[in-house]
Amino acid sequence: xxxxxxxxxxxxxxxxxxxxxxxxxxxxxxxxxxxxxxxxxxxxxxxxxxxxxxxxxxxxxxxxxxxxxxxxxxxxxxxxxxxxxxxxxxxxxxxxxxxxxxxxxxxxxxxxxxxxxxxxxxxxxxxxxxxxxxxxxxxxxxxxxxxxxxxxxxxxxxxxxxxxxxxxxxxxxxxxxxxxxxxxxxxxxxxxxxxxxxxxxxxxxxxxxxxxxxxxxxxxxxxxxxxxxxxxxxxxxxxxxxxxxxxxxxxxxxxxxxxxxxxxxxxxxxxxxxxxxxxxxxxxxxxxxxxxxxxxxxxxxxxxxxxxxxxxxxxxxxxxxxxxxxxxxxxxxxxxxxxxxxxxxxxxxxxxxxxxxxxxxxxxxxxxxxxxxxxxxxxxxxxxxxxxxxxxxxxxxxxxxxxxxxxxxxxxxxxxxxxxxxx
Amino acid sequence: xxxxxxxxxxxxxxxxxxxxxxxxxxxxxxxxxxxxxxxxxxxxxxxxxxxxxxxxxxxxxxxxxxxxxxxxxxxxxxxxxxxxxxxxxxxxxxxxxxxxxxxxxxxxxxxxxxxxxxxxxxxxxxxxxxxxxxxxxxxxxxxxxxxxxxxxxxxxxxxxxxxxxxxxxxxxxxxxxxxxxxxxxxxxxxxxxxxxxxxxxxxxxxxxxxxxxxxxxxxxxxxxxxxxxxxxxxxxxxxxxxxxxxxxxxxxxxxxxxxxxxxxxxxxxxxxxxxxxxxxxxxxxxxxxxxxxxxxxxxxxxxxxxxxxxxxxxxxxxxxxxxxxxxxxxxxxxxxxxxxxxxxxxxxxxxxxxxxxxxxxxxxxxxxxxxxxxxxxxxxxxxxxxxxxxxxxxxxxxxxxxxxxxxxxxxxxxxxxxxxxxx
Numbered sequence: 045x046x047x048x049x050x051x052x053x054x055x056x057x058x059x060x061x062x063x064x065x066x067x068x069x070x071x072x073x074x075x076x077x078x079x080x081x082x083x084x085x086x087x088x089x090x091x092x093x094x095x096x097x098x099x100x101x102x103x104x105x106x107x108x109x110x111x112x113x114x115x116x117x118x119x120x121x122x123x124x125x126x127x128x129x130x131x132x133x134x135x136x137x138x139x140x141x142x143x144x145x146x147x148x149x150x151x152x153x154x155x156x157x158x159x160x161x162x163x164x165x166x167x168x169x170x171x172x173x174x175x176x177x178x179x180x181x182x183x184x185x186x187x188x189x190x191x192x193x194x195x196x197x198x199x200x201x202x203x204x205x206x207x208x209x210x211x212x213x214x215x216x217x218x219x220x221x222x223x224x225x226x227x228x229x230x231x232x233x234x235x236x237x238x239x240x241x242x243x244x245x246x247x248x249x250x251x252x253x254x255x256x257x258x259x260x261x262x263x264x265x266x267x268x269x270x271x272x273x274x275x276x277x278x279x280x281x282x283x284x285x286x287x288x289x290x291x292x293x294x295x296x297x298x299x300x301x302x303x304x305x306x307x308x309x310x311x312x313x314x315x316x317x318x319x320x321x322x323x324x325x326x327x328x329x330x331x332x333x334x335x336x337x338x339x340x341x342x343x344x345x346x347x348x349x350x351x352x353x354x355x356x357x358x359x360x361x362x363x364x365x366x367x368x369x370x371x372x373x374x375x376x377x378x379x380x381x382x383x384x385x386x387x388x389x390x391x392x393x394x395x396x397x398x399x400x401x402x403x404x405x406x407x408x409x410x411x412x413x414x415x416x417x418x419x420x421x422x423x424x425x426x427x428x429x430x431x432x433x434x435x436x437x438x439x440x441x442x443x444x445x446x447x448x449x450x451x452x453x454x455x456x457x458x459x460x461x462x463x464x465x466x467x
Numbered sequence: 468x469x470x471x472x473x474x475x476x477x478x479x480x481x482x483x484x485x486x487x488x489x490x491x492x493x494x495x496x497x498x499x500x501x502x503x504x505x506x507x508x509x510x511x512x513x514x515x516x517x518x519x520x521x522x523x524x525x526x527x528x529x530x531x532x533x534x535x536x537x538x539x540x541x542x543x544x545x546x547x548x549x550x551x552x553x554x555x556x557x558x559x560x561x562x563x564x565x566x567x568x569x570x571x572x573x574x575x576x577x578x579x580x581x582x583x584x585x586x587x588x589x590x591x592x593x594x595x596x597x598x599x600x601x602x603x604x605x606x607x608x609x610x611x612x613x614x615x616x617x618x619x620x621x622x623x624x625x626x627x628x629x630x631x632x633x634x635x636x637x638x639x640x641x642x643x644x645x646x647x648x649x650x651x652x653x654x655x656x657x658x659x660x661x662x663x664x665x666x667x668x669x670x671x672x673x674x675x676x677x678x679x680x681x682x683x684x685x686x687x688x689x690x691x692x693x694x695x696x697x698x699x700x701x702x703x704x705x706x707x708x709x710x711x712x713x714x715x716x717x718x719x720x721x722x723x724x725x726x727x728x729x730x731x732x733x734x735x736x737x738x739x740x741x742x743x744x745x746x747x748x749x750x751x752x753x754x755x756x757x758x759x760x761x762x763x764x765x766x767x768x769x770x771x772x773x774x775x776x777x778x779x780x781x782x783x784x785x786x787x788x789x790x791x792x793x794x795x796x797x798x799x800x801x802x803x804x805x806x807x808x809x810x811x812x813x814x815x816x817x818x819x820x821x822x823x824x825x826x827x828x829x830x831x832x833x834x835x836x837x838x839x840x841x842x843x844x845x846x847x848x849x850x851x852x853x854x855x856x857x858x859x860x861x862x863x864x865x866x867x868x869x870x871x872x873x874x875x876x877x878x879x880x881x882x883x884x885x886x887x888x889x890x
């Protein structure tokens with residue numbers, strides 16, 4: 045069947061098509077689906093890839109590090125050398141300046157914000173004592189935005205471009221001394237899968253913010269999460285560029301193994317410049333005796349070098365490629381019908397779908413009505429408000445492929461209905 | 468040799484004795500000891516007791532909870548049912564109102580303080596917006612005091628009595644609306660090993676603080692850590708007493724398995740009244756997707772019921788009894804010499820040694836000079852300042868028994884020297 049752009053159809057054809065699609069929708073509803081594509085959770089098959097992580101530290105003897113630290117006991121607060129190396133390598137930062145956390149890098153981001161809010165960064169007033177604005181490249185990660193909003197910071201939207209945040213706008217906004225930070229997912233960004241260009245990274249490293257306590261929150265959540273590991277996107281090292289510019293303290297780097305090993309049972313880290321690292325360790329020491337070092341050692345033994353990590357991530361890619369393919373194949377006709385656009389990510393966890401303006405909420409509502417949960421409309425924007433109500437985040441990793449195909453059939457049906465209702 | 472009280476000796480005998488002891492000290496120094504009794508860390512033999520914890524979840528299949536939750540994946544934020552039950556039972560609180568954390572209950576305490584500081588308790592202004600005073604029964608746990616001092620709260624010392632904090636003073640101090648909380652280690656208190664009497668618990672449950680957002684921080688760190696499990700100290704349930712009085716929201720309960728399984732790789736929890744629990748979950752959801760549920764499940768499988776827990780804690784007691792005995796035996800002569808006093812704890816991790824006023828710092832300095840690290844002088848007091856400079860916290864659990872005996876020989880020698888220097 046030759047596709048026709050919806051906006052080129054006459055109104056009679058559109059009405060007839062809508063009627064037919066509504067009948068299809070009624071049928072889909074009656075089928076009693078219970079599908080979930082709301083969050084970027086790994087599938088069970090992906091989790092199975094790390095089964096050996098559960099047994100790699102099996103005895104008391106196994107629990108001792110190369111330096112003789114008994115991981116079962118307390119301390120040191122910043123983690124074991126093996127884990128600092130593993131996560132420092134992923135972030136591209138100096139292992140000596142890596143603080144290893146528990147299973148949640150989000151929690152470490154919250155800690156950094158908390159310490160800045162209550163105590164202030166080295167030499168600066170607590171953020172809680174004044175007004176704070178935070179830059180939010182959008183669409184972006186909903187949990188980032190929600191966290192800074194929860195601290196009472198004002199979120200300022202920065203549009204994303206195919207090469208990263210619009211740096212002209214960033215360079216302008218940081219002239220405001222109330223702007224204290226920016227959220228970045230620099231590789232395979234959530235949700236668009238965009239990797240920042242070298243030029244973007246260099247412009248980040250050259251920023252001269254009015255606030256001396258401005259920090260780039262560089263959440264490299266998908267650093268090694270390539271769909272085509274033989275030909276991955278390459279992200280220029282922000283850490284390296286900052287050092288060249290003598291601005292080593294301007295960024296906080298984050299990563300985790302949540303989407304490498306176990307989403308709920310991985311390890312994570314934060315890295316930063318030397319002065320900030322001393323600052324972080326001081327405040328962390330008042331908050332905890334340190335994180336689970338047994339799990340750090342498990343990870344270091346399970347992923348002993350970069351070859352092991354690469355081989356492991358290739359297995360993830362093998363499982364994820366068909367899922368991303370299935371979503372893209374399902375979406376394809378919508379392009380010819382002129383009612384949707386999306387990018388084809390080369391890694392990460394999401395596909396960012398743009399439907400006709402004013403239609404995203406309706407699509408998500410229709411999907412929910414037929415038993416498919418999608419991420420809330422507007423989630424990828426500050427305050428959960430998509431100014432054009434057109435963005436939908438598709439998370440293809442969790443459902444088995446047959447469910448995914450059914451879910452995407454439903455998504456496409458709902459996009460068509462919502463589009464015809466709008467046109 | 469018949470012991471003589473030092474203060475009854477003539478000055479000539481004292482000088483002669485001091486000379487002899489100094490010679491002994493020079494010998495001890497030359498021996499090149501490297502001993503550490505500074506922290507309440509479990510011994511390696513104790514950690515070995517939980518070796519099976521490392522293998523109790525060994526396969527992907529093992530990682531699924533009774534309710535079908537895959538512990539390897541994200542969510543739920545407040546933990547799995549099995550762990551809520553285990554830790555709720557230890558705290559004596561409703562499992563539905565238990566939030567399970569990672570390996571650090573200290574971190575959960577810090578979270579509660581952070582959320583109160585930034586957002587305020589339900590219906591109240593953020594603590595950060597005004598002056599906050601915190602009650603500190605002393606001697607007490609140094610990390611508690613340091614944490615609240617770090618938030619900028621004013622620490623107010625409450626003297627400990629053999630039945631717990633001096634409740635006359637507590638009842639008086641809480642009339643001040645700036646007093647927002649009190650630290651308690653109600654069973655086998657750190658460092659004295661005191662268990663609060665029923666009367667003390669009832670008076671806590673009957674408190675009518677001026678501040679509606681006053682909270683008792685009830686850190687039951689040694690809830691099941693009896694040295695004589697057949698005849699343990701019994702702590703009245705604060706949770707039960709509060710409920711009777713309709714004051715279910717006045718306490719935050721904490722516990723951890725740090726000294727049950729692995730000090731660095733356990734699980735922990737916080738429990739509280741219903742409104743506060745909703746408040747906590749709301750703020751935690753902005754901070755993390757939840758803690759390591761695989762480790763929660765490990766613990767639930769390793770300690771499936773109260774009989775298993777009791778049997779496990781008896782094994783700890785078997786290892787710890789000789790260590791506590793060795794310390795008490797070593798100290799015994801000091802009593803006859805009239806230069807020290809201490810209590811005999813029936814559980815917990817410490818012996819609280821009181822030397823002559825003005826001597827604690829000197830004893831610790833002398834010990835350090837001969838290669839024995841003790842907890843800093845004054846650590847058990849707010850701001851690290853022991854008003855009488857007499858308290859020394861002895862942590863007998865970590866060193867093997869032969870080291871412990873050598874260390875205690877050194878402690879006694881240094882107490883004698885410091886006492887003679889003072890008299």
